[in-house]
Amino acid sequence: MKCPVCGSDCVSSARDLLATLSTVFLPCSSCSMRILDKRAPLPDLSFLPPCPSCGKRFIDEVFAHLYVIMVEHGDLKRTDPLFAVGSPLIHPGFAIERPPFLPERSLVLLSKKVTRKTAERMVKEVPEIRGVVKTGEYTPGLANANLNTVPQVYELLAGCDVRADVFPFPTGPVVIYKQQSLIHIEFPRGNDLKLRSVEQHIGRPPVESFVDACSGAGTLGIAAACLGVRRVVLNDAWYASAFWSAFNLEVNREYLHVSRIRIFEQFDEMRRHPVVKEPIKIAETEGDQSIEVYQGDFRLLHTVLPAPPALSVIDLFDKKNRDANERIIREWKEKTGGEAFIP
Numbered sequence: 001m002k003c004p005v006c007g008s009d010c011v012s013s014a015r016d017l018l019a020t021l022s023t024v025f026l027p028c029s030s031c032s033m034r035i036l037d038k039r040a041p042l043p044d045l046s047f048l049p050p051c052p053s054c055g056k057r058f059i060d061e062v063f064a065h066l067y068v069i070m071v072e073h074g075d076l077k078r079t080d081p082l083f084a085v086g087s088p089l090i091h092p093g094f095a096i097e098r099p100p101f102l103p104e105r106s107l108v109l110l111s112k113k114v115t116r117k118t119a120e121r122m123v124k125e126v127p128e129i130r131g132v133v134k135t136g137e138y139t140p141g142l143a144n145a146n147l148n149t150v151p152q153v154y155e156l157l158a159g160c161d162v163r164a165d166v167f168p169f170p171t172g173p174v175v176i177y178k179q180q181s182l183i184h185i186e187f188p189r190g191n192d193l194k195l196r197s198v199e200q201h202i203g204r205p206p207v208e209s210f211v212d213a214c215s216g217a218g219t220l221g222i223a224a225a226c227l228g229v230r231r232v233v234l235n236d237a238w239y240a241s242a243f244w245s246a247f248n249l250e251v252n253r254e255y256l257h258v259s260r261i262r263i264f265e266q267f268d269e270m271r272r273h274p275v276v277k278e279p280i281k282i283a284e285t286e287g288d289q290s291i292e293v294y295q296g297d298f299r300l301l302h303t304v305l306p307a308p309p310a311l312s313v314i315d316l317f318d319k320k321n322r323d324a325n326e327r328i329i330r331e332w333k334e335k336t337g338g339e340a341f342i343p
């Protein structure tokens with residue numbers, strides 16, 4: 001599959017990706033492992049190359065390499081601790097028991113301190129790096145239900161920041177790709193409570209229809225489709241979320257009873273309408289299961305749904321305000337109909 005961000009081959013189907021999981025971060029018998037203190041500066045400005053036999057390198061050694069580059073460019077001081085390099089997001093992301101040995105292009109670096117020149121050098125010289133993202137003190141993408149402002153995003157400085165998270169699920173692991181600079185981080189913990197909640201509410205046999213009202217990159221709605229719900233609608237007001245929801249249908253296609261997936265808009269076109277209120281259809285399927293993806297305000301979704309859904313999940317940005325949550329659920333039931341829950 002062609003990557004919608006860089007045009008290269010950074011995305012693959014769920015089946016192809018899952019086939020690699022059992023060994024992707026494991027060392028070979030020739031691999032070496034140096035554990036470094038993340039709270040201290042690197043002891044000396046040196047690092048070991050990847051394993052000559054399997055090409056992987058222990059994550060701490062990769063961080064040593066990144067640290068040396070950042071110190072040489074002045075992005076870090078020699079007295080900064082190793083963790084000041086930034087946060088690693090591995091690809092594919094799933095719960096692992098031991099720190100990983102990283103193969104080529106398996107790491108997206110999120111860093112507050114990195115600059116563009118440094119990032120470009122990292123992509124060129126550090127084979128494990130997939131992309132380098134400059135972060136800020138905020139959550140990228142839509143952070144609340146106010147759709148009148150254009151959300152802040154992180155900045156991709158070099159490489160490609162498209163990566164996948166793998167969520168264990170009874171019907172098979174669900175693979176969710178996203179462009180990391182545009183969508184908030186949601187790393188799989190092994191036992192995902194939101195997914196459990198969706199599974200319990202859908203029941204067996206599954207409800208006839210389901211809406212994922214604030215779908216993000218599509219995890220909950222696609223999980224519902226995997227459970228066999230016949231009519232599923234995913235919706236998000238943020239273009240990157242709506243796009244990746246649609247794209248992830250294609251990624252997880254082998255779980256779905258669909259003959260065709262039609263995506264109506266390209267990523268680059270959608271960038272021109274980053275936040276949308278009146279729902280527009282981004283994708284739909286043909287076949288036994290009808291799955292639709294919209295970009296729009298979930299409070300207006302009832303205007304495009306042909307019938308009230310049996311069940312809806314509303315995965316709100318801010319779940320802490322209980323009164324507001326109850327009001328949103330009440331309004332949803334009045335306008336849209338059916339049962340609704342916050343996961």
Ligand SMILES: [Zn+2]
Nearest residue numbers: 003006010160
């Ligand atoms: Zn890419």
Ligand SMILES: [Zn+2]
Nearest residue numbers: 028031051054
């Ligand atoms: Zn090795």
